[in-house]
Amino acid sequence: xxxxxxxxxxxxxxxxxxxxxxxxxxxxxxxxxxxxxxxxxxxxxxxxxxxxxxxxxxxxxxxxxxxxxxxxxxxxxxxxxxxxxxxxxxxxxxxxxxxxxxxxxxxxxxxxxxxxxxxxxxxxxxxxxxxxxxxxxxxxxxxxxxxxxxxxxxxxxxxxxxxxxxxxxxxxxxxxx
Numbered sequence: 001x002x003x004x005x006x007x008x009x010x011x012x013x014x015x016x017x018x019x020x021x022x023x024x025x026x027x028x029x030x031x032x033x034x035x036x037x038x039x040x041x042x043x044x045x046x047x048x049x050x051x052x053x054x055x056x057x058x059x060x061x062x063x064x065x066x067x068x069x070x071x072x073x074x075x076x077x078x079x080x081x082x083x084x085x086x087x088x089x090x091x092x093x094x095x096x097x098x099x100x101x102x103x104x105x106x107x108x109x110x111x112x113x114x115x116x117x118x119x120x121x122x123x124x125x126x127x128x129x130x131x132x133x134x135x136x137x138x139x140x141x142x143x144x145x146x147x148x149x150x151x152x153x154x155x156x157x158x159x160x161x162x163x164x165x166x167x168x169x170x171x172x173x174x175x176x177x
Contacts (some may be wrong), residue, residue, distance in 0.1 A: 018155030040102035082176035112151035124166040
């Protein structure tokens with residue numbers, strides 16, 4: 001299984017970036033997935049809903065799912081990343097906050113791999129933690145860079161500078177053995 005992997009220029013072209021920030025793309029104020037007393041708010045555009053949250057035939061939530069799935073799968077294939085099943089796909093947008101990072105969490109309670117494609121240059125590292133919530137890795141965003149990491153790592157996101165955004169495509173998946 002993938003442990004931690006970073007790939008610069010994972011995707012090669014501007015994938016609808018301007019459209020994501022226009023009136024054509026709806027963003028929803030969302031609470032983080034963790035069970036902490038102070039969940040973090042962020043903006044979300046669900047592309048493919050989690051299996052555990054909905055019926056199979058109602059999982060696709062956006063017109064952007066199919067084109068982004070195709071780009072993501074093609075890039076995975078070119079980089080020899082073997083995908084068995086996509087579990088969830090989501091666009092996340094966060095604004096500046098004074099905290100160093102948001103909620104520490106795990107996306108699914110079963111084996112999976114996390115993929116994050118950074119869709120703009122920004123501050124706001126992806127931060128991976130060990131079992132005692134000690135930081136073990138910081139992954140700096142860079143436009144079109146991808147990070148992949150074992151889903152058993154707790155993780156969080158840092159925040160961009162004031163007046164800026166951090167925009168990412170998050171995909172969780174099961175890896176082919």
